[in-house]
Amino acid sequence: MSLHPASVTLERLAVGDLSAQASDDTSKHVDACPQCQHFLAELAEATSSCLRSVPPKRVLDAVSDARGRHARLMRWTQLSVAGALAALVLILVSPWATAPVRLKGIGLSVQRKRGNEVRTMDSGTGIRAGDALRMVVTLSKPSSVSIWSIDAQGRVDRLGPPGGISLGVGEHAFPESAIVESPCVDLWLVLMTGAKAEQQLIDATREAAEKRIVPGEAWVPSGALVKSFRCEP
Amino acid sequence: MTDAEVGEAYRRYGGLVLRRCQRILRDRAAAEDALQDVFVRLWRYGDAFREAESKVLWLYRVADRCCFDRLARRGAQAEISFADQSSALVDETSQSKTVEDRDVVMCFLDRFDDRVKQVAVLHYLDEMTQEEIAAATGWSRQTVFKKLAFLRDRAAALRMRLCGGAG
Numbered sequence: 315m316s317l318h319p320a321s322v323t324l325e326r327l328a329v330g331d332l333s334a335q336a337s338d339d340t341s342k343h344v345d346a347c348p349q350c351q352h353f354l355a356e357l358a359e360a361t362s363s364c365l366r367s368v369p370p371k372r373v374l375d376a377v378s379d380a381r382g383r384h385a386r387l388m389r390w391t392q393l394s395v396a397g398a399l400a401a402l403v404l405i406l407v408s409p410w411a412t413a414p415v416r417l418k419g420i421g422l423s424v425q426r427k428r429g430n431e432v433r434t435m436d437s438g439t440g441i442r443a444g445d446a447l448r449m450v451v452t453l454s455k456p457s458s459v460s461i462w463s464i465d466a467q468g469r470v471d472r473l474g475p476p477g478g479i480s481l482g483v484g485e486h487a488f489p490e491s492a493i494v495e496s497p498c499v500d501l502w503l504v505l506m507t508g509a510k511a512e513q514q515l516i517d518a519t520r521e522a523a524e525k526r527i528v529p530g531e532a533w534v535p536s537g538a539l540v541k542s543f544r545c546e547p
Numbered sequence: 548m549t550d551a552e553v554g555e556a557y558r559r560y561g562g563l564v565l566r567r568c569q570r571i572l573r574d575r576a577a578a579e580d581a582l583q584d585v586f587v588r589l590w591r592y593g594d595a596f597r598e599a600e601s602k603v604l605w606l607y608r609v610a611d612r613c614c615f616d617r618l619a620r621r622g623a624q625a626e627i628s629f630a631d632q633s634s635a636l637v638d639e640t641s642q643s644k645t646v647e648d649r650d651v652v653m654c655f656l657d658r659f660d661d662r663v664k665q666v667a668v669l670h671y672l673d674e675m676t677q678e679e680i681a682a683a684t685g686w687s688r689q690t691v692f693k694k695l696a697f698l699r700d701r702a703a704a705l706r707m708r709l710c711g712g713a714g
Contacts (some may be wrong), residue, residue, distance in 0.1 A: 317580075320674035320675055320676075320679075321672070321673060322603070322604075322607070322672075322673035322674065325603060326603045326604075328563075329559055329602075331603040331604075357563075357566075360561070361566075363562070364561055364565040364566070365558065365562065367579070368561070368565065368582060368583075370557050372554070372556055372583070373554075373557050373582070373583055373586045374550055374557075374588055374693065376583040377550065377553055377586060377587055378550070380587040380590065380591070384591075438581045440597055443685070467661055468660070496685050497662070497665070500663060502589065528587075528619045545612070546592060546595070547605075547609040
C-alpha cells in the first residue's frame with residue numbers, strides 16, 4: 315500500500331472537500347512530500363486549463379438547453395393530462411355515451427414506493443436502490459400477462475410465475491413488485507401477453523446478448539410494452 | 548439549482564471532473580461532453596448535491612455514470628477500436644517496456660460491466676483500498692475482492708495479448 319494519501323484524497327484537499335481533521339492530516343503529509351506537492355501543482359494547472367478550454371458559459375448554456383427541454387416536456391405533460399381529463403369528463407357527461415366504456419389496448423403504469431412515499435412514475439422520475447416498483451396492468455380483453463425486468467448489466471428476471479398470470483378485462487395490480495438492487499442500475503420493465511411471450515423474450519434477449527447489443531430497449535421483442543427507468547445519481 | 552450555483556460549482560470542481568472524465572473516456576472531446584452532462588445533472592439533482600457529505604465524491608459518482616453511459620454507447624464499436632487501442636498501447640510499451648494494470652484496464656474499460664467499471668475506477672483512479680471501495684459502493688469486501696481479482700486476471704491476459712508477455 316502507498317504511503318501517500320490516495321489521489322482522491324489529494325483532489326478533495328485541493329478544493330477544500332475534506333473534513334477539518336482529514337485536511338490537517340493530509341496537509342501535514344503534503345508539506346513534507348515533494349511528490350504530493352507536485353501532484354497538487356499539476357492538478358491546479360489542469361483545473362485552470364479546464365476553465366480555459368471549457369469556459370463556464372459553455373456549461374451554463376448546456377444547463378440552459380436542458381432547462382428549456384425540461385420545461386417543454388413539463389408543458390406537454392400538463393397539456394396531455396389536461397386533455398385526458400377533458401376527454402374523460404366529456405365521455406362521462408355526454409348524453410350520447412350510453413354504451414359502457416371499453417378499454418382499448420394494454421396499459422402499464424408503474425408506481426414507485428420509497429419509504430412511505432408512493433409516486434406514479436413518469437419520464438422524469440428516477441429510481442434508486444431499495445425502491446419498490448409496483449405495476450398496474452390495464453387490459454381490454456382477458457390475457458395471460460408476463461412481466462420481466464432487464465437491467466443495464468444484461469440481467470433478465472421474470473416477475474411472477476412461469477407462463478404468466480391470467481387476468482381479466484380492467485385494471486389489475488400485478489401481484490409481484492420489482493425491488494431496485496444496490497447499487498442501482500438502470501432498468502427496463504417489459505410487459506408481454508400470450509402463451510409464447512416467455513420464449514419470445516428469451517430468444518430476443520439471447521440474440522441481443524450474442525450480438526453484444528447494449529442492454530436496454532433494443533433487447534425487447536417487438537410488440538412488447540416497455541417502461542424505462544434511470545437511476546438517480 | 549440556480550445558474551449562479553451551478554457556475555460556482557463548475558469553477559470549483561469542473562477541473563477535477565473533466566480530468567476524471569478524460570481519464571475514463573481517454574478522449575478529450577467526449578470528456579468535455581460528459582463534463583456538460585455532469586453539470587446538467589447537477590442542476591437537475593441539486594438537492595442531493597447540497598446534502599452530500601462530500602461534493603467531490605458525489606460529482607465523481609455522477610461523472611462515472613455519465614462516462615459509463617458513453618462507453619456503453621461506444622461499446623458497439625469496441626471490436627473496431629480494439630486494434631487502434633492495441634497499437635497505441637504497444638507503442639507506449641516499446642518506450643517504457645512496462646504496461647501497468649491500470650493502463651490496460653482503463654484502456655479497455657468499455658469491455659467490462661458497470662460494476663466492474665466502478666471498481667476499476669475507484670481502485671485505479673481514486674486509489675481506494677478494498678475497504679474504502681466497499682464503503683463507497685455498499686458492496687461486501689468479498690465482492691470487491693472478487694472484482695479486483697477478476698480485473699487483475701483480465702489485465703494480465705490483455706497484457707499477454709498485447710505484448711506477448713512483456714511487463
